[in-house]
Each structure stands twice: as structure tokens, then as C-alpha cells.
Amino acid sequence: MTNSWRIIISLLYFCLISEVKSTKILVVSLPHYSVVAESNAIAVELVKRGHSVTFYLPSDFDNTKAVPDLPIIRYGTNMTAMFLSMAKKINDDVYADGANVYFTMRNMRIDFCNQINDVKALKKLKDEKFDYAIVNLLFFMKCIYLIPHNLNIPYASVSTAITELEIGHPAAPSFIPFILSHYGTEMSFFERVVNLFYHLGPTIMLNYLFPSYDVSKTMPKISYSEAEDLPKKSEIFLENSDFVLNFPKPTMPNFIQVGGLTTKAPKPLPTEIKKFFDDAPDGVIVMSFGSVFKPNKRTKELFISVFSKLKQRVFWKNDDAKIVNNIWMQPWLPQNDALAHPNTKLVIYHCGNNGMFESLYNAVPLLCLPHTADQLSNAKKLDHFHIGRSLSVALLTEEMILEAIQDLLTDSTYAGNITHLSRIFHSRPETPVERAVSWLEYVFKFGGGHLRSNQNKLSPFQLLMGDVWCFIFTVIVLGIYVAIYSIRKCLGFICKKKNKEKMN
Known part of the structure; x- marks a missing residue:
């Protein structure tokens, strides 16, 4: 090929590249590992497509696992430690009477809202001149939306649990359970009454029960009520849910289900772990309660006693690294890769959203011990779709655990049902991350005004x-x-x- 042809081809290539407009994006996320992992999955795909992405995270957030390769602008002091401390307190309250959860949420909200609007950090954000923001939505942490509002840029919302009434979307409390409840789609009259108040709960809490946060330091021209309405102005809402594992519900054009953001093709297991799985003729049970919720001493002892009665091996994510009979405890667990191993028969976990989709992706039945938040509604879905079982954390007994595990291991309908749903999940032309980014690029190009209904102005x-x-x-x-x-x-x-x- 002559040099002239090479020059022509290079010019054509650069012409094509110039047609793809790169967008400079800010991701504003809550300081929780699983939440940041969802946002990071979207961010990595955006970078692959030529966009620039920066995270806005607390100064003490450990990004090595959640956001290892992207630039970060830091704010506040000890925010992550505070967040984890309060999450641990919620965890302890669940094992006790649960009465203090409400007060813990109130305190968490005030501390978070006071720190995220860090004046010095906001100055750095303004200097960067971002084009767009992706914001993590949690109904009692709406002050996070003051960041893109302050920067005067459009934004999209991403969340595991979107409460429809809080974003100005239609709700159907007659047959759609509130995402933080433990109801299914078939509710009695009394349950429908309670479900209606669940849907109205966030509005009542934020307007009458939770103290308002101070927005005057960073946004003196906006009131508390106006700040609370900012999520409604999102161009699109990306919910980490999917009708395969969620009850079908009415949605608006700017509401996109992208359930399974953290699912991905498995990588080979480390040699020692692989050998542990390969050499298990009766299979392996994987157990993990995530990065926040930890089983107390009594719960640990119950499970150790139950596991000693099983033929299966157990790979348990635990702070203590040790081997006890057929149990291997490790502080680190490559969960997605472990679930993909053909000898994995069951996963025991706290019913978090990401883990539930990873189980669906790899077609592994589940035993759940929900603690709080959306874990309760996730546990209800296991019963509805008959892909697993759930047990109450506070009422656990050795007999209950053993009976549930043996039922899940011996009744083939659980494995059959989740395998069927897994095939549906894998049948889509786009992965959840690809679908999320395709919609983001759509609103980068065209905006989201034509997708939004005027109903978001209604209370x-x-x-x-x-x-x-x-x-x-x-x-x-x-x-x-x-x-x-x-x-x-x-x-x-x-x-x-x-x-x-x-x-x-």
C-alpha cells in the first residue's frame, strides 16, 4: 500500500472518530461498595465507548476493588467510616429489636448531606467542566442531587430501589409491593392498606419526621423542598431490576430496567480454590453476607454446626481465615467465579440485589437471610419464583437451617426454575450494562425531555x-x-x- 493511500485511510478514520462525541461524565455515588460497583460497571463501559468518566467519592473510600482504574475527586472526612459504622449499627439492630433503625437512618442522612456538599471539592468539580452526571438515587439521601444542580448539568439516576412516587412516576400499590416491604403481588385487603402507606412512607418521613439538611452554604437560592424534588428532573432512571426477577409493573419511557449490572462472564478460580471445588464429589455450598452485614456469634455457631452434618463442602466468606472440617473460611471470595463452577450447588447470602442477579446469571439456587431494606422484598421473590428459600435472621434454629438446605439440595424444581429464568436472562441482545449505556448515549445526544411526562410535577x-x-x-x-x-x-x-x- 502506497503512502498516499495510507494517508487517505487515516483521514477517513479520523473523520469517523470525530462523528462520535465524547462526553465528560461525573458519577456521584453513595459510599457503599456494592452501590459503587454498579456505577463502576456502567462507567467502564462508557470509557470503552470513548467517554471520559470521573467519580466523586469520600476521601477515605477504598477504591482498589470498586473503582480501580478511573479518576476520583474526593470530598469530606471519614465519610465512608461513618457510613459503614451506621450500616453496622443497622445490622446489629436487626439482630436485636430493630427499633433504632429509623434513628440511625436520620443520623446517617444528616452527616452525609453535610459532607457531600464540600465547598472545596465543589470548586474542583466546577473547574473540570463536566457535561453530564450519573447520580445514585436513595430516597432519603436526595441531597446528593445538589451536586449536578450546582454544576448546572443534566443528569441521570441509577438505583437498586427506586420509589416511584418520589420521582413522580405512577405507582400501583394495589398489586405492586413497595420495594422495601416483604409483600408479594397477591395481597390481602389489610396488606394493600399497609402497602399504600409504605408507598407514602418516604414522603411522610422526609417532610415531617426527618430533619431537613442545610443547603444554604452551597445553594443559597434553593429551598429544602426544591432540593427534595431534584430527582424528578433526571432525564432517565436506570433501575438495577429486571422483570425476570421482579414483579412486572407500569413504567414510563424514561424508566429503564438494567438488572444485573455487576454480572459478567466468570474468570478461572485461583488454583487452590479451584482444587477445593474440583475435589468435592457432593458439591460445594458458597456462603457470603457481603461487605456490611455480618452474622453474629450465635448465627455463626449455628451454621458451623449445620455444615458439620453435611456431605457437601462449604466455601464461606468470613473475616477469620481457617479450615474447619468441610468448611473453608476466607476473608475474600471471588463470588461470581465461584458460582460459575459446575460443582456449586447452593449459595447462602443476605439477599442483596447484586448477589441475587449473580446467582441468576450462574443458575444457582439460593438460601437467603435478609436483614433490611430491599433484601426483604428480594427474599419474597425467591418464594414467588420458587428459586430458593429465605429464613428470618432473628428466629434461626439449627433445625430450620438444616431442613432448608436439604430441601434446596434435594428438590430439583429449585435448580430447574432458576435455570429456566437464567436462560431468559441470557437471551437478550444486550447485556444489562450495554443496555444502560445505550440509553445514556441516547440522552447524551437527544436529551430526555421527550421521555418525561408532566406528571412529575404532581405530588x-x-x-x-x-x-x-x-x-x-x-x-x-x-x-x-x-x-x-x-x-x-x-x-x-x-x-x-x-x-x-x-x-x-
Whole structure:
């Protein structure tokens, strides 16, 4: 090939490259490993497609596992330690009476909102001149949206648990359980009443029960109520859910399900771990409770006793590295790779969203011990789809654990059902991450105004037609009152007339 042809081809190549506009993106995430892992999966795919991505994370957040290769702008002091400390307190409350969870959430919110709007860090963000933001949505941490609002850039929301009424989307409490409840789609009358109040709960909590945070330091021209409405202005909402594992629900055009963001093709296991799995003729049980929720001493002792009665080997993510009979405890667990091994028969975990999708991806039945938040609703889905079982953390006994494990290992319908759902999950033309990024690139190019309905201006009470039903009820009551009043007047007039005629 001559030099002139090489020059022509190079020019054509650069012309094609110039057609792809690179977007400079800021990811604003909560300081929780599993949440950052979801955002990082999207960020890595965006970088592959030629975009620039920077994370906004606390100064003490360990990014080596969650965000190993992308630039980070830091804010606050000891934010991650505070977040983990309060999450641990929630975990301890679950094992106790659970009464203090509400107060822990209140304190977590105030500390987080005070630190994320770090004046010095915001100055660095403004100097970077970002084009777009991806924000992690959690209903009681909406102050996080002050960051893109302050930078005056459009934004998208990503979340595991999106509460529809809080973002101005339609909710169907008659048959769709609130994401933080433990109900299924078939609810009794009383459960539907409670479910309605679950849907209204975030609004009641944030407006009347939680103290408001101070926005005056960074955004003096915006009120607390306006700050709380900022999530509604997101161009799209990416929910880490999927109708394969979630109950179907009505959605708007800018609401995209991208469940399974952290799922990926497995890598070979390290040599020692691989040998442990390969040499297990009766299979292996994988056990992990994530990075926050830890089983207490009693729960650990129950599981050790149960595992000693099983033929299967157990690979357990535990702070203590040791081998006890058929149990290998390690502080680190390549969970996705371990689930993909053909000898893995069961996974025991806390019912977190990412782990649930990783189990679906690898078609492994589950035994769940939900602690709080969306873990309760995830546990209900196991029963609904018959792909696993769940047990109460507070009421555990050795007999309950043993019976559940033996049922899951011997009843082939659990494995059959999750294998069927796994095939559906793998049948899509795009992976969850590819689908998320395709929609992000769509709004980078066209914006999201045409996807958004004007209903996001309505309050939760109006979205549920509460004002209309109150009006109808008032009209009916007034109608009945007028009718009764008129009838009584007419009867009184008739009686008076008859009395006069008798007297005459």
C-alpha cells in the first residue's frame, strides 16, 4: 500500500472518530461498595465507548476493588467510616429489636448531606467542566442531587430501589409491593392498606419526621423542598431490576430496567480454590453476607454446626481465615467465579440485589437471610419464583437451617426454575450494562425531555388520585346530605299540609 493511500485511510478514520462525541461524565455515588460497583460497571463501559468518566467519592473510600482504574475527586472526612459504622449499627439492630433503625437512618442522612456538599471539592468539580452526571438515587439521601444542580448539568439516576412516587412516576400499590416491604403481588385487603402507606412512607418521613439538611452554604437560592424534588428532573432512571426477577409493573419511557449490572462472564478460580471445588464429589455450598452485614456469634455457631452434618463442602466468606472440617473460611471470595463452577450447588447470602442477579446469571439456587431494606422484598421473590428459600435472621434454629438446605439440595424444581429464568436472562441482545449505556448515549445526544411526562410535577397524593377521590367522596356525602335534607323537608311539608286539612 502506497503512502498516499495510507494517508487517505487515516483521514477517513479520523473523520469517523470525530462523528462520535465524547462526553465528560461525573458519577456521584453513595459510599457503599456494592452501590459503587454498579456505577463502576456502567462507567467502564462508557470509557470503552470513548467517554471520559470521573467519580466523586469520600476521601477515605477504598477504591482498589470498586473503582480501580478511573479518576476520583474526593470530598469530606471519614465519610465512608461513618457510613459503614451506621450500616453496622443497622445490622446489629436487626439482630436485636430493630427499633433504632429509623434513628440511625436520620443520623446517617444528616452527616452525609453535610459532607457531600464540600465547598472545596465543589470548586474542583466546577473547574473540570463536566457535561453530564450519573447520580445514585436513595430516597432519603436526595441531597446528593445538589451536586449536578450546582454544576448546572443534566443528569441521570441509577438505583437498586427506586420509589416511584418520589420521582413522580405512577405507582400501583394495589398489586405492586413497595420495594422495601416483604409483600408479594397477591395481597390481602389489610396488606394493600399497609402497602399504600409504605408507598407514602418516604414522603411522610422526609417532610415531617426527618430533619431537613442545610443547603444554604452551597445553594443559597434553593429551598429544602426544591432540593427534595431534584430527582424528578433526571432525564432517565436506570433501575438495577429486571422483570425476570421482579414483579412486572407500569413504567414510563424514561424508566429503564438494567438488572444485573455487576454480572459478567466468570474468570478461572485461583488454583487452590479451584482444587477445593474440583475435589468435592457432593458439591460445594458458597456462603457470603457481603461487605456490611455480618452474622453474629450465635448465627455463626449455628451454621458451623449445620455444615458439620453435611456431605457437601462449604466455601464461606468470613473475616477469620481457617479450615474447619468441610468448611473453608476466607476473608475474600471471588463470588461470581465461584458460582460459575459446575460443582456449586447452593449459595447462602443476605439477599442483596447484586448477589441475587449473580446467582441468576450462574443458575444457582439460593438460601437467603435478609436483614433490611430491599433484601426483604428480594427474599419474597425467591418464594414467588420458587428459586430458593429465605429464613428470618432473628428466629434461626439449627433445625430450620438444616431442613432448608436439604430441601434446596434435594428438590430439583429449585435448580430447574432458576435455570429456566437464567436462560431468559441470557437471551437478550444486550447485556444489562450495554443496555444502560445505550440509553445514556441516547440522552447524551437527544436529551430526555421527550421521555418525561408532566406528571412529575404532581405530588404523591395527586399521583394516587387522592385529591380526586376526596372530591368524589365529598360530592357523594354532600349529595346524600342534600337528598336527606330535601326528603325531610318534603315529608315535613306534606305532613304539615295533611294536618291542616284534618283540622279544617
